[in-house]
Amino acid sequence: MAEERIEFELVSPERLLLSEAVEMVVVPGTEGEIGVLPQHAPTITTLRPGVIRVYEKGAVTERIFVASGFAEVTPARCTVLADQAVPVAEIDRAATEDGLRVAREDQTDTKSDDERATVERRIAVAEAMLAAADG
Amino acid sequence: MPSLKDLRVRIASVKSTQKITAAMKMVAAAKLRRAQEQAEASRPYAERMQRMLTSLAAGASNRDGAPKLLAGTGSDETHLLLVGSADRGLCGGFNTNIVREVRRAIEELRGKGKTVKILCIGRKGRDQLRRTYGDLIVDTIEDVSKPRPRFVTAEEIAARVLKMFEAGEFDVCSLFFARFKSAISQIVTQQQLIPFAPSDGEDAAETENSSGVVYDYEPDEQEILADLLPRNLAVQIFRGILENNASEQGARMTAMDNATRNAGEMIDKLTMTYNRTRQAVITKELIEIISGAEAL
Numbered sequence: 001m002a003e004e005r006i007e008f009e010l011v012s013p014e015r016l017l018l019s020e021a022v023e024m025v026v027v028p029g030t031e032g033e034i035g036v037l038p039q040h041a042p043t044i045t046t047l048r049p050g051v052i053r054v055y056e057k058g059a060v061t062e063r064i065f066v067a068s069g070f071a072e073v074t075p076a077r078c079t080v081l082a083d084q085a086v087p088v089a090e091i092d093r094a095a096t097e098d099g100l101r102v103a104r105e106d107q108t109d110t111k112s113d114d115e116r117a118t119v120e121r122r123i124a125v126a127e128a129m130l131a132a133a134d135g
Numbered sequence: 136m137p138s139l140k141d142l143r144v145r146i147a148s149v150k151s152t153q154k155i156t157a158a159m160k161m162v163a164a165a166k167l168r169r170a171q172e173q174a175e176a177s178r179p180y181a182e183r184m185q186r187m188l189t190s191l192a193a194g195a196s197n198r199d200g201a202p203k204l205l206a207g208t209g210s211d212e213t214h215l216l217l218v219g220s221a222d223r224g225l226c227g228g229f230n231t232n233i234v235r236e237v238r239r240a241i242e243e244l245r246g247k248g249k250t251v252k253i254l255c256i257g258r259k260g261r262d263q264l265r266r267t268y269g270d271l272i273v274d275t276i277e278d279v280s281k282p283r284p285r286f287v288t289a290e291e292i293a294a295r296v297l298k299m300f301e302a303g304e305f306d307v308c309s310l311f312f313a314r315f316k317s318a319i320s321q322i323v324t325q326q327q328l329i330p331f332a333p334s335d336g337e338d339a340a341e342t343e344n345s346s347g348v349v350y351d352y353e354p355d356e357q358e359i360l361a362d363l364l365p366r367n368l369a370v371q372i373f374r375g376i377l378e379n380n381a382s383e384q385g386a387r388m389t390a391m392d393n394a395t396r397n398a399g400e401m402i403d404k405l406t407m408t409y410n411r412t413r414q415a416v417i418t419k420e421l422i423e424i425i426s427g428a429e430a431l
Contacts, residue, residue: 011183013286013373015176031353044187045353046362070363072187072350079183083286083366 004038007077008054010064012085018064024055025078027071034071036078043073049128051088052080063088065132067125084125091133100126139416142409146402153398159225160391167318167384173284174315174377181374188367190350191360192331202357204364207330208306213250215273215296215305216240217328219312219375220260221383222277227390229313229321229383230259236323237311241268252305256292256376273299280380289373296372297365300329312375313382319389321382328371331364 008025010018027034028050034043047069054062069082103122110116137145192205218237220230237253237260244251253268255261255275264272279288296308308329313321326332352359 009179009183011180013177013180013289013370014173016179029353034353041351042349043351043353044191044359046359070187070359070366072183081180081183081187 006036006038006040008036009077009079010052010082010085011079012082017082017085018062022054022056022061023058026053026055027078027080028052028066029071034073036073039075040073040078042075043071045071045073047071047080047082049125051132052085063132065091065129067129086129088132091129093130093133096126096129096133100130137408137412139409139412142405142412146405146409149398149401149405153395153402156391156394156398160388160395163226163384163388163391167381167388169283170280170377170381170384171315174374174381177374177377181370184363184367184370188331188363191356191363202360202364204300204329204368205331205360208303211249211307213252213305213307214244215252215254215299215308217292217296217308217310217372217375218253218255218257218260218264219310219379220255220257220263221379222258222279222281224259225390226383226387227393229386229390230257230263232321232323233311233313234260234263236325237264238267240309240311240325241271254296257379279376280383284373284376284380286369286373289376290369292372293365293369296329296368310372310375312379313386315378315381315385318385321386326371326375328368331367 005021005023006025008018008020008022009016023037025036027036027045028048029045030048031045033050034045047066049067050065052062052064052066053060054064065086065088066080066082067084069080071081072079100123103119103126107116107119107123110119216237218233220233224230241251241253251268251271253264253272255264255272256279258275258277261272261275276292279292299305300308307327310326310328312324312326314324316322
């Protein structure tokens with residue numbers, strides 16, 4: 001079993017970002033992180049803003065930030081459909097902080113529920129992004 | 136018979152036209168390659184989304200309380216047609232072909248007594264439809280593929296369509312675009328977006344191998360569906376825009392290639408006439424000189 005690997009795919013609407021066989025991936029599901037090993041039960045889940053971690057020999061080899069999306073897990077495969085995906089090393093701290101500040105300013109003068117929801121989402125994504133860059 | 140000067144001017148003008156069409160062809164070829172790459176790069180996402188949704192939809196559509204995006208509003212009185220076209224002309228029959236298909240669909244729907252609304256994505260489609268169906272056009276979205284198609288744009292369009300749907304402004308939504316087959320062949324396609332139609336044709340093989348699997352859902356099925364369906368709308372629109380963009384460049388490349396060749400033929404013909412006329416003028420002058428000398 002130890003040699004068994006799982007096909008991990010990360011896709012964004014604009015392109016296929018990553019496709020490789022890995023030992024384990026940890027995916028930030030809405031209801032908690034899901035560690036996916038080979039022979040995982042088939043699952044479909046939504047994602048919250050967070051970090052996907054790819055494990056190799058018990059150590060993290062890749063960390064990728066996703067804003068939101070879906071993950072489909074089958075015994076042999078784990079497919080992540082992400083709206084926005086950035087490797088943690090490439091997160092632009094200054095730009096994110098700017099974005100967060102602008103979003104906070106916008107929050108004070110929102111009117112409709114729709115607008116409020118969008119702004120809150122922006123704040124959540126930016127905060128998660130900063131947390132990812134720190135951790 | 137045109138004078139020598141007229142001919143020279145015409146040849147020069149056709150030559151400069153040929154230069155322009157040849158340049159446009161090269162530009163279109165370069166853009167086509169990029170557009171094609173982008174269209175191909177976006178395919179995995181659309182396919183996997185379709186696969187997930189098909190397996191979810193199979194379970195959810197029979198039950199009561201299925202989302203409206205999946206089950207429909209229960210009537211099909213008002214149709215919204217999303218018409219994808221180019222923002223620029225000079226690309227052969229590309230826009231006309233799409234518009235012809237749209238007209239046919241409109242007439243068919245009207246024949247059945249349905250109401251039709253049009254949302255144009257691209258300037259040229261609107262320009263052609265405005266004359267006959269001006270009162271049906273809700274709005275036009277321009278410059279979707281400038282400088283290149285972005286997913287955010289598709290999301291905005293999808294959000295707009297959803298808002299209209301929630302306000303009860305239409306029951307059925309279809310997207311018209313030209314599917315890119317090759318540089319010389321684009322197929323005008325009508326795709327139903329709302330209510331969601333399970334995949335057929337090229338995606339079918341992809342969905343089959345997962346259809347037997349029973350999934351665990353987290354949070355639950357309803358919530359995932361509620362999230363997935365609007366997203367799918369954006370993805371499908373994005374895909375339509377990309378395909379359309381590739382088709383437009385392909386059509387333009389072919390049209391400009393033809394134009395360049397025609398200009399070449401025209402130059403040959405004009406040059407031939409020019410030379411004949413020139414010879415005729417020389418002969419005429421000679422005859423005049425000779426007969427003048429003989430008369431003495």
